[in-house]
Amino acid sequence: MEKVNITEKLSLIHDHWNPRIAGELNGQHVRLVKFQGEFIWHKHDHEDEMFFVLDGEFKMELRDQTILVKKNEFLIVPRGIEHRPVAEYEVSVMLFEPASTLNTGNIVNERTRENPDKI
Amino acid sequence: MEKVNITEKLSLIHDHWNPRIAGELNGQHVRLVKFQGEFIWHKHDHEDEMFFVLDGEFKMELRDQTILVKKNEFLIVPRGIEHRPVAEYEVSVMLFEPASTLNTGNIVNERTRENPDKI
Numbered sequence: 063m064e065k066v067n068i069t070e071k072l073s074l075i076h077d078h079w080n081p082r083i084a085g086e087l088n089g090q091h092v093r094l095v096k097f098q099g100e101f102i103w104h105k106h107d108h109e110d111e112m113f114f115v116l117d118g119e120f121k122m123e124l125r126d127q128t129i130l131v132k133k134n135e136f137l138i139v140p141r142g143i144e145h146r147p148v149a150e151y152e153v154s155v156m157l158f159e160p161a162s163t164l165n166t167g168n169i170v171n172e173r174t175r176e177n178p179d180k181i
Numbered sequence: 182m183e184k185v186n187i188t189e190k191l192s193l194i195h196d197h198w199n200p201r202i203a204g205e206l207n208g209q210h211v212r213l214v215k216f217q218g219e220f221i222w223h224k225h226d227h228e229d230e231m232f233f234v235l236d237g238e239f240k241m242e243l244r245d246q247t248i249l250v251k252k253n254e255f256l257i258v259p260r261g262i263e264h265r266p267v268a269e270y271e272v273s274v275m276l277f278e279p280a281s282t283l284n285t286g287n288i289v290n291e292r293t294r295e296n297p298d299k300i
Binding site: 063064065066067068069084085086087088090092109110111112124127129131134135136137138139140143158159160 | 182183184188205207209228230248278279
């Protein structure tokens, strides 16, 4: 059993939209990711997804509203809801979601990361 | 869908060892709790438990070692492992764990919180 230092792990991430697995428990992943720019519209039919902002801020675009999520805030996007994260500047996010969750949900394209690396 | 501000939620907590539910997803809870002093030895037979330190630090005592967990660090205690959190000074912690998780695990006593409040 080893503790995980988030600051250290984030310092190892030099790309965007590429989640890494920082922990696993109860069939869920704790993932760390950096965002910048616009992602794609997608949804997860079977997984709720939590976005916890560790540093910076981003906008979660939904079809009927946009929610600005800042450092020390989290947002849970329920399964089935289309969403698109957009970050003007780089943001560091902790994701909490089932291990089965594909980053691009129902869309598979060049931004899909099927088997995230551990960090 | 509403974002949750951790700093605001923590400011509402004025007691110790009494986890509140700040979010729920995929059958899991995001709980917020403040610790100070010594908890009891216990284990969870069916649940892994994640302790993410938001402010301060605490020691997780295990039967074979003690792990100091500081701000921006997390520790996952696997199911079945006896543990006891101890904090010299007040510490603020985010817990990720199945909704079924009882704070005192296999022990039921006056420190048990069977149905945590939402916050």
